Each structure stands twice: as structure tokens, then as C-alpha cells.
Amino acid sequence: MLTRVPHRWPVGRFWRSVTRPRQQVVPAGCTNFSQREGPGTGADTSLFVPLTVKPDNDPRDIGAELSGSLNRNKVLSVLNMFYKQKQIQKLAATNGLDARLFHKAFISFRKWVMESKTLSADFHVVLNDICLQAGHVDDIFPYFMQHAKQIFPMLDCMEDLRKVSDLRHPANWYQEARKIHRKIIFHSGPTNSGKTYHAIQHFLKARSAVYCGPLKLLAHEIFERSNNNGIVCDLVTGEERCFGHPEGHVSPHIACTIEMCNVNQPCEVAVIDEIQMIRDWARGWAWTRALLGVCAEEVHVCGEAAAINLVTELMITTGEEVEVLKYDRLSPIKVLNEPVETLDRLRPGDCIVCFNKNDIYAISRQIESKGMECAVIYGSLPPGAKLSQAKKFNDPEDPCKILVATDAIGMGLNLSIRRMIFNSITKPFVNEKGEKEVDYISTSQALQIAGRAGRFSSAFNHGEVTTMYRPDLLHLKEILSKPVEEIEVAGLHPTAEQIEIFAYHLPQSTLSNLMDIFVNLAQVDGRFFVCNVDDFKFLAEMIQHIPLNLRVRYVFCTAPINRKQPFLCTSFLKFARQYSRNEPLTFSWLCRLVSWPVSSPHNIRDLAHLEAVHDVCDLYLWFSYRFPDMFIDPEPVRIIQKRLDEIVQEGVKRITRLIHATDTSAGLQIRGTMEMDQLQGRKAMEEQLATKKTYPHSKKSSSWDRPESDTTILQTVPSSLTEQLMAKGLLTPAMLKQLQKEWTGLKETSGGDLAPYTDHKVAANPHTKNWSNNETEKNAGKGTQWDSNEWERVTDEGRDLPNADEEGNGETKPINDAEVEDEWRKEDAECTYSQPTGPIREPSV
Numbered sequence: 001m002l003t004r005v006p007h008r009w010p011v012g013r014f015w016r017s018v019t020r021p022r023q024q025v026v027p028a029g030c031t032n033f034s035q036r037e038g039p040g041t042g043a044d045t046s047l048f049v050p051l052t053v054k055p056d057n058d059p060r061d062i063g064a065e066l067s068g069s070l071n072r073n074k075v076l077s078v079l080n081m082f083y084k085q086k087q088i089q090k091l092a093a094t095n096g097l098d099a100r101l102f103h104k105a106f107i108s109f110r111k112w113v114m115e116s117k118t119l120s121a122d123f124h125v126v127l128n129d130i131c132l133q134a135g136h137v138d139d140i141f142p143y144f145m146q147h148a149k150q151i152f153p154m155l156d157c158m159e160d161l162r163k164v165s166d167l168r169h170p171a172n173w174y175q176e177a178r179k180i181h182r183k184i185i186f187h188s189g190p191t192n193s194g195k196t197y198h199a200i201q202h203f204l205k206a207r208s209a210v211y212c213g214p215l216k217l218l219a220h221e222i223f224e225r226s227n228n229n230g231i232v233c234d235l236v237t238g239e240e241r242c243f244g245h246p247e248g249h250v251s252p253h254i255a256c257t258i259e260m261c262n263v264n265q266p267c268e269v270a271v272i273d274e275i276q277m278i279r280d281w282a283r284g285w286a287w288t289r290a291l292l293g294v295c296a297e298e299v300h301v302c303g304e305a306a307a308i309n310l311v312t313e314l315m316i317t318t319g320e321e322v323e324v325l326k327y328d329r330l331s332p333i334k335v336l337n338e339p340v341e342t343l344d345r346l347r348p349g350d351c352i353v354c355f356n357k358n359d360i361y362a363i364s365r366q367i368e369s370k371g372m373e374c375a376v377i378y379g380s381l382p383p384g385a386k387l388s389q390a391k392k393f394n395d396p397e398d399p400c401k402i403l404v405a406t407d408a409i410g411m412g413l414n415l416s417i418r419r420m421i422f423n424s425i426t427k428p429f430v431n432e433k434g435e436k437e438v439d440y441i442s443t444s445q446a447l448q449i450a451g452r453a454g455r456f457s458s459a460f461n462h463g464e465v466t467t468m469y470r471p472d473l474l475h476l477k478e479i480l481s482k483p484v485e486e487i488e489v490a491g492l493h494p495t496a497e498q499i500e501i502f503a504y505h506l507p508q509s510t511l512s513n514l515m516d517i518f519v520n521l522a523q524v525d526g527r528f529f530v531c532n533v534d535d536f537k538f539l540a541e542m543i544q545h546i547p548l549n550l551r552v553r554y555v556f557c558t559a560p561i562n563r564k565q566p567f568l569c570t571s572f573l574k575f576a577r578q579y580s581r582n583e584p585l586t587f588s589w590l591c592r593l594v595s596w597p598v599s600s601p602h603n604i605r606d607l608a609h610l611e612a613v614h615d616v617c618d619l620y621l622w623f624s625y626r627f628p629d630m631f632i633d634p635e636p637v638r639i640i641q642k643r644l645d646e647i648v649q650e651g652v653k654r655i656t657r658l659i660h661a662t663d664t665s666a667g668l669q670i671r672g673t674m675e676m677d678q679l680q681g682r683k684a685m686e687e688q689l690a691t692k693k694t695y696p697h698s699k700k701s702s703s704w705d706r707p708e709s710d711t712t713i714l715q716t717v718p719s720s721l722t723e724q725l726m727a728k729g730l731l732t733p734a735m736l737k738q739l740q741k742e743w744t745g746l747k748e749t750s751g752g753d754l755a756p757y758t759d760h761k762v763a764a765n766p767h768t769k770n771w772s773n774n775e776t777e778k779n780a781g782k783g784t785q786w787d788s789n790e791w792e793r794v795t796d797e798g799r800d801l802p803n804a805d806e807e808g809n810g811e812t813k814p815i816n817d818a819e820v821e822d823e824w825r826k827e828d829a830e831c832t833y834s835q836p837t838g839p840i841r842e843p844s845v
Contacts, residue, residue, distance in 0.1 A: 047516045050104050050151040051508050055116040063124020070124065072114070074131040079110050082137045082144070095145060096155045105148040112147060154517075157505040164501045165521040167492050167528060171317045174293035176264055182320050183298045186275075188305045189327030191451025198325070199271045199300040204231050206269035206298075208252035212261045212290050213273045214283075215411055216240070217383055222255040236260045238560060239621040258286040263293035270296035274411065275303035275311065276444065276487060284491025285531045291490075292318065304444065306484045313527060314490065331454045333463040335477055339470045340421050343367055348401035349418030349460060352468065353449055355406060355427040361604065361659045363423065364404045368656045376655055377405040377413070380562070382614045384645035385652055390415055410448045418460040420453040422467045425476050440475060443482045450480065491531040494518050496554045503550050511553050512540040538563050543576040552579070555626055559619060567612040572619065579630055587633035590620055596640055601651040603662040610648050617641040 064070075082088060083106050092102045113119070119127070123143045129135035149155045171178070187195035203209045204226060211222045216237045226233035227244050235242035236256040244251045252267070272294070278287035291301065291314060301311060305326070312322045340346065343366055354360050357378050367374045375393040377386050386408075393403045394416045407427075409415060425446070428438050441449075454463025465480075467473045494515065502514045509517065515533050522530050539557040548556065556576055563569055571593060578585050590596075594613045601607040617637050624631035651658060 046100060047513065047520055048101065048152055048154060049509065049513065050108055051153070053108065053112055053147065053150050055112055056118050056120075057116070058118045061118040061124075062121040063119055063128075066121060067125045067128040070127055071131055075113065075127055076110075078127065078130050078137060078140070079106075079113065082140050085137065088138065088141060091141060092145070092148075095148075096158055097148060097152075101148075101152060105144070105151060108151050109144050109147045153508075154506055161502060161505060161517075161521055162523070164498055165494075165518050165523065167522050167524045167530070169317070170288065170492060170528065171292050171314070174263055174295075176266070176295045177293050178318065180266075180295065180297065182296060182318075184311070184315055184320055184322045185298065185300050186308055186311055186322055186324045187300060187302045187327065188308055188324055190304075190329050191448060192331060192455045193327035193329050195325075195327045196271075196273055196302045198327075199273075199302050200225070202269050202298065202300055203253070203271050204229060206253075206267070208267040209254075209269040209271070210261065210265070210267050210294070210296070211255045211271045211273070212258045212294070213255070214258055214277055216257055217386070217413065218273065218411065219255045219257050220383070221414075226253055226255065239618050239625070241625065258283075258290055261286075261290045261294060263289065263295060266295045268296065269298045269300065270294045271300045271302065273302045275301045276307045277303075278307065278310070278490045279487045280491060281529075281532050282535070283531070284529075285493035286491075288314075288490040288492060288528070304484055304487075306444070307487045310487045310490060310527070329451075331460075331462055333450065333454055333465060335450075335480060336419075336464055336466040337473075339467045339473045341468065341470065343370060346372065346402055347419065349416065350401075350421055351403040351405060351409070351415070351417045351419070351452070352421045352423050353405060353407060353409070354423045357406070359423055360404050360406065361655070365656045365659045367402055367404070372402055373400040374402040374404050375400050376652055377403065377409055379406055379408040380608075380611050380615075381408075381652065382611065382645045382648055384642070385649045386413065388649045389652060407445065407449055409452055410445070414455070415452060416460065417453045417455070417463070419464040419466065420450050422449075422465075422472060422476060425467065425472045425479065440479060442485075443479055444484050446476065446479045447484065489527060489529045492522075492524065492528050493531045493533075494522075496551060499554060500550055510540065510544050511550070511557065512537040512544065515540065535561070535563065539572070542569065542573055546573075546576050546580045548576065548580055552627075559622060561619065562615065565612045565615065567609065568615050568619065571616045575619070575623065579627070582630075584630055584632050585620070585623075587636040590617075590633070590637060591640075598644065598647065600647060601658055604655075604658050605662065607648065607651045607655070607658055610644060610651065614641060614644050614648065617644065 089099070089102055092105075093099075097105060118124075126135060126139050126143070130137055130139065154161060185199075187199050189195040200211070200222065203211055203222075211219065213219045213222065216239075219235060219237055223233050223235040223242065223244070231253055232244040232251045233253040233255055234244050234251045236254055237260060238257060243249065244253070254262075256262075258272070270290075272287065272290050275287060275291070278284050278291070280287075291299070291311065301307075308322075308324055315322050340350075343363070346352075346367070352363055354363065357380075360376055360378055364374050364376055375389040377389050381389075389403075390413050392398050392400050394414075403409075403415065403417065425441055426438050427441050427445075428436055450463075450465040452463075453465060454460045465476070467476050499511070499514055499518065502518055503509070503511075506514060506517070515537055519530050519533060524530060536557045539559065539561065540553070543553065543556060556572075556579075559572065561568055561572055574593060575585065578589070594616055598610060598613060599606075601610055617640065620631055620637050621634055621641070624634040624637075628634075
């Protein structure tokens with residue numbers, strides 16, 4: 001049923017919405033959300049890394065000729081006194097130096113003064129006057145600020161940086177769209193309500209149009225549907241360009257992924273699908289960009305009703321009205337009162353939804369062990385393999401009647417599902433701190449997945465939803481009964497131009513550091529948030545050591561990469577290194593990289609590797625459209641990628657045999673480990689047998705380095721895990737008995753206290769550089785005219801110097817030599833490479 005609702009704000013409400021202050025809303029999972037609304041609010045100054053200023057070593061000491069030599073002990077006392085002045089700290093704060101920056105600047109300033117052989121004549125005279133009590137310590141401040149601006153160049157351009165990072169009015173970024181008065185039509189409804197169908201009808205009838213979807217599969221579907229209806233249409237994705245015209249002419253109709261939307265190309269109609277993803281913490285910026293910037297006379301927006309108010313408010317900023325069309329679901333869907341509980345009760349048309357591939361492997365093997373065939377779909381499968389499995393499941397003549405899939409089926413695939421079965425209703429996600437947690441799926445996610453059952457025009461005229469296990473059923477009903485939360489914020493992302501301006505003002509900063517500073521300084525109002533940039537920073541840090549210009553480096557860092565795949569990340573690094581050498585990345589070079597030709601998979605590990613190789617080919621094609629002069633062989637790569645897709649399809653068809661081969665090899669490995677234990681002792685067995693190890697660390701140890709002296713032992717295995725291992729043949733009763741015997745013996749040996757085995761201190765890293773006091777004095781003495789005894793007196797006097805703590809809260813603490821050395825060498829300590837966590841995105845430039 002279609003309901004037409006004119007959605008316009010009354011004048012009074014419009015005025016209140018503009019004038020009243022909005023409450024800031026922080027969306028879950030957004031680690032980079034900015035809560036600042038004014039340029040006066042301070043930034044996180046810990047992100048600013050001080051530059052190094054070399055001491056002055058001019059042999060001509062004009063200052064000494066004018067006023068005599070300086071007493072170094074008195075100079076240090078004067079500097080200490082300067083630091084203690086509260087009015088100096090306040091004056092520095094008005095010049096952009098908070099407590100943290102003031103502390104860092106003073107450490108650098110003192111080091112520079114004490115290590116310089118000569119000082120400028122005027123500064124030398126000022127210091128001499130203060131030492132002779134003929135001047136005031138405050139006279140040092142201009143020279144201190146001059147030094148502070150040398151090591152922190154952003155102090156002179158902070159207002160410019162804040163202006164560039166002002167994201168409060170993104171509608172003003174798209175002047176071509178602002179030149180026309182667009183008509184916005186919101187098609188609102190649940191899944192299987194026909195909202196996208198009605199929007200596509202306008203797309204097909206228009207003289208020129210663009211469709212923007214979240215997935216390549218959706219864009220490809222519209223591309224094929226349009227051409228099949230006689231409407232010539234082109235396909236544009238990050239990795240692919242397909243022309244509908246046989247001679248390769250550009251068509252007036254384009255189907256593209258949302259990131260590839262050209263906001264500078266005028267058209268009559270634009271369709272923006274799945275608008276609720278505007279709140280996505282990784283890709284939401286692409287929907288915001290398309291909604292505010294697409295240059296179309298008529299914009300059709302499709303999605304959940306939860307986004308209506310946000311879209312309407314955003315259109316207020318552009319002066320455009322929103323017309324809302326509401327749709328009801330075309331076929332009914334029912335939540336059953338009974339769970340499935342056992343695979344013996346599966347029926348044709350059932351789909352089991354899992355949230356990880358391991359569950360898919362286990363369930364698909366159990367299904368086929370019962371004499372039933374099943375199709376398998378998960379996110380990392382190549383598009384061809386997904387379509388092949390979907391076709392197999394939908395074919396009424398095919399004996400495959402069961403589907404096992406992840407939530408990847410929520411979008412992009414037309415499936416003939418009668419009953420949707422949730423194997424679990426919890427899903428891992430990354431929280432706002434970048435940590436992985438497990439929580440119940442949201443109402444929006446549950447409705448999106450459940451709505452795939454009983455779709456209109458499928459073989460079933462109604463849909464059913466249930467769970468595999470009884471405890472989950474009550475929770476699922478509760479989740480589905482809740483209203484979908486209103487979408488209150490839209491994502492934004494820094495552009496290459498904005499980062500280039502930052503790099504101009506901060507030339508010594510890395511790209512990762514520039515992104516951190518931008519996000520920290522970014523000003524947004526309550527309708528927007530800055531999308532997570534962890535993936536961007538991860539890639540930026542990976543290629544930081546490779547010489548690339550800033551624009552090329554930025555494009556490389558926007559590549560769609562799953563950083564959980566080591567082979568893909570390694571290939572990305574090799575791409576960047578080859579590019580930096582100005583050596584073309586040829587087809588033969590890529591074949592050597594991926595070891596082409598490849599063989600058919602023999603187990604799950606081989607299948608996963610082939611999927612990664614397919615992603616490497618995708619990455620090559622993605623770069624070929626951005627750097628065609630370096631990635632010069634896209635067509636041969638496309639050919640081998642198609643062949644690779646076919647090999648993966650064949651592997652998925654016999655996935656249960658691959659799983660069996662993987663389990664068998666694992667069982668053989670464990671049996672061999674038991675024999676090794678009899679020959680080499682218990683520790684060798686534990687290192688090979690343990691499927692999940694925990695290596696204790698001290699606070700200073702690296703999270704990925706395990707010391708050689710580690711004595712971590714195999715932890716007690718829960719009975720359920722024991723039963724699973726024995727059921728799979730990975731653990732035999734004899735092996736279990738041996739483990740229990742050794743565990744008991746270990747407890748008797750330690751007197752029942754296992755702490756020495758599980759909570760010992762990690763040995764210090766022998767490669768860690770240790771700056772001793774002697775080395776400090778030796779290094780500090782270089783480049784000065786002071787002898788070691790004089791330096792010792794100088795440093796002793798500085799031990800009681802009060803200092804702002806590292807958090808910049810104004811508290812004081814004594815400074816010692818080691819602390820000063822740590823400050824001087826902070827850049828060395830900050831070179832530790834870290835890997836942020838988070839889901840991937842597919843941005844474009």
C-alpha cells in the first residue's frame with residue numbers, strides 16, 4: 001500500500017530548528033566523533049609532534065664580546081625560574097600553548113639553550129642581564145615563543161587549520177547542486193515493500209539518470225535490468241567500467257556504487273538507495289555526499305522510515321522540501337513460536353544465518369552429512385561465486401534446497417527464502433574504542449535480514465522467521481518488536497584537498513598524523529559526525545616509509561582493503577613500493593606476485609587464499625582506474641580474475657570436502673604432536689596443541705612479541721569444547737587422559753599455585769635502547785663548552801624543577817635527567833607500529 005505524505009516544516013518549526021542549540025549525539029562505534037562547535041575550543045595537543053631544532057654552533061660569539069661569557073649554572077637557574085612563573089604559563093596559553101605544549105616547548109627550549117655554543121647577540125645580552133639581576137625573567141618570553149613556533153609551526157596557522165576543518169556547513173561544498181532547486185522524494189518502507197522498484201521506474205523513464213547503491217551487486221543488477229529494458233546504461237564501480245553502448249559511448253544512464261557518484265555531472269533523476277546507511281561509521285560520508293551534492297532535478301531516496309527526519313533536516317539547510325511516500329510490505333512475514341533446534345527439522349527454502357565463517361563451515365558439513373545439499377554465501381566470496389550459489393538455491397530443479405549464509409544476504413541478492421533461521425542473534429562489532437565486542441544485533445539489522453524471507457515474486461507468498469535455539473527466540477522477538485531507532489547523524493570525511501592544506505601548514509607531519517589532527521580539530525554540529533579513519537591511518541602507516549607525494553599517498557590510503565588479510569596487505573605494500581620506483585605494474589609482474597596460475601583448492605585454507613588472490617586482482621583493477629599509466633594491464637588481469645572466480649565457485653560447490661580435508665589435516669597434526677610430546681616433553685605438545693594461547697606481558701612489552709622464556713601452559717578446556725574436539729576427531733580419550741594427568745602433576749609440583757606459570761614477568765627486550773645517566777651526561781656534553789663536572793652541577797640543579805604533567809592538567813612534579821632524555825627522544829619511542837582495528841570501507845577520490 002502506498003501512502004503519499006507531504007513532509008514540510010511549518011514556518012514556526014523551521015525557525016526554532018535553526019535558532020535553538022542542538023544536543024550533540026555521539027553515534028555508537030564512532031571513535032572520531034567531534035563534539036566541538038566553536039573554534040575557541042582547544043584541540044588534543046598530544047597529536048602535535050615537536051620538530052627538532054639544532055643548536056647554534058656559530059664560531060663567532062658576538063654576545064660574549066658585548067656582555068661577557070655566561071655562567072651556565074646561573075643560566076639554568078634563570079630558565080628554571082622562568083618555567084615556574086604562573087603568569088608566563090598563562091601568557092603562553094593565550095598564544096596557543098596549553099600545559100602539555102608549554103612543557104614540551106620548554107624541554108626543547110632548555111635543551112637548545114644549554115647545547116648551543118653561541119646564542120644570538122640580543123638573547124645573550126638579555127640572559128646576561130637577568131643573571132646579573134639587571135633584567136627580569138619575563139624578558140625571556142619572546143625568545144621562548146620564537147623557539148616554540150619553530151618546533152610547533154601550527155601555532156602561526158591554527159586559525160587557518162580550524163577554518164579548513166570546519167565541517168559545520170557541508171551543503172555549501174556542492175555549488176553545482178545549489179544552483180538548481182532539486183525535488184527530493186523519500187520512498188520509505190521495510191524490506192520487500194517495493195520502494196526501490198518505484199524509484200527505479202523514474203530512473204528508467206528519465207532522459208538521464210544515475211543510480212547510487214551500496215554494493216557492486218546492486219549496481220550490476222540495475223545495469224542489467226536497464227539494458228534489458230532497452231535503456232542503454234553504463235556501470236561504474238571502483239574496479240569496473242562497463243559501457244552499455246556497443247561502441248563504448250558514454251550513456252546518459254549510469255548505475256554506480258555510492259562512492260563513485262559524480263556530483264558534478266548534471267542529470268534529470270538520481271536514485272540513492274539504502275539511505276539509512278548514512279549513519280554508518282565507516283561509509284556514511286558517501287551517502288551524505290550524494291544526498292547533498294548530486295546534481296539532479298529530482299532525487300529519489302530509498303530506505304527506512306527512521307531516516308526521514310534527518311533527511312528532512314538536511315534538506316532544510318539547502319532550502320529544499322521533502323515529499324515522503326510510504327510503502328507497506330507486499331508479503332506477510334511471521335515470527336514462529338518454535339525454534340528449529342535440530343538440523344533434522346530443516347525444510348526446503350530454509351536459510352540459516354550465521355555471523356562468522358566458522359559456523360558456516362560447521363553447519364554446512366553437518367547438513368550434507370544428513371544427505372541434504374546446501375548453498376553457501378558469505379562476504380568474502382567473489383561476486384560470481386555469490387551469484388552462482390544464489391542461482392543454485394533459487395533453481396527449483398536443483399536438489400539444493402537449503403542456504404547457509406552470513407548477513408551478506410541482507411542486501412544485493414534476490415533469494416527465494418521461505419524461512420529465515422538465526423543461528424545466533426549476537427554479532428561481533430568494534431566499539432568506540434576500537435575494541436571488538438559481541439552484542440545483540442540491532443532491530444534494523446534483524447529486520448533487514450528477516451525481511452529477505454518470503455519476498456514478493458519469489459516461490460513463497462509469505463515468510464517465516466525463527467531461531468536455531470530456544471533461548472534466542474525470546475530475544476529475537478523482543479528485538480523485532482522494538483521500533484527502529486531514529487537516525488540522528490550523518491557521516492562526513494576529510495577530502496584530499498583539505499588534507500593537502502593541512503600538509504602545507506604542517507610539512508613535517510605524516511599523513512596518519514595529519515588525519516588525526518584534522519579529525520581532532522574538525523568542527524561539526526549535532527547533525528554530523530566524522531567517520532572513523534582507522535583503516536585510512538592503518539594504510540598510511542603501512543606505506544609511510546615509501547617515498548610518495550601526498551596526493552598519491554592519499555589515494556593509496558583510500559583503497560578498499562580488508563586489513564585482516566595478510567596476503568592482501570603485503571600485496572598492497574608491494575604495489576606502493578613498485579609505484580614509488582616508477583616501474584609499471586605489468587601483468588607478468590602481478591602473476592609472479594600471486595603465483596599464477598593457481599591450482600584448485602584442497603582445503604579451506606587454500607580456498608581462503610584464492611579469495612585473497614581475487615581481492616588482490618580487485619585491488620589492481622581499482623588502481624588501474626586511478627593510475628592508468630602505472631597499472632597498465634587491466635584487461636589481462638580481468639581475464640585471470642574471471643578464471644579465478646570460476647575456480648572459487650568449483651571450490652565452494654565441494655566445500656564440505658574441503659572442510660573435511662582441513663579437519664583431517666588438523667587431526668593428523670595433533671596426533672603427530674602427541675608423538676612429539678612423548679619424545680620431547682610436555683612443553684612441545686602444549687605449544688602445538690593449544691588452539692588458543694594467552695601470553696602474559698608486562699606493561700612495557702610488545703603485544704605481539706612472545707618472550708623465549710614464556711611458560712604459558714595449556715588452560716583447562718571446558719567440557720563443551722572437549723566434546724566438540726572429540727566429535728571432530730581432534731581429541732581422543734587417550735590424549736585427554738594424558739592432558740589431565742600432566743595437569744594434575746603440574747598442580748602437585750607447584751603446590752596448587754599455578755601463578756608462576758600464568759602470571760610471570762616478561763623478560764626485558766634485549767633490543768630496547770637504554771639511556772643510562774652516564775650516556776646522558778656524555779651526550780649532553782657534546783656540542784657545548786662545559787666540562788663534565790659543570791654539566792653534573794647543572795643537571796643536579798634541574799632535578800627539582802616543577803613541571804606540568806604529561807596530561808597537561810597544570811600539576812607539577814620534579815624533573816630528572818631520564819625524563820628529560822625521554823622527552824628529547826620521544827620521536828624514537830613513538831615509531832612503534834600499531835594496527836588499529838575496525839571494519840573496512842570502500843571510499844573513492
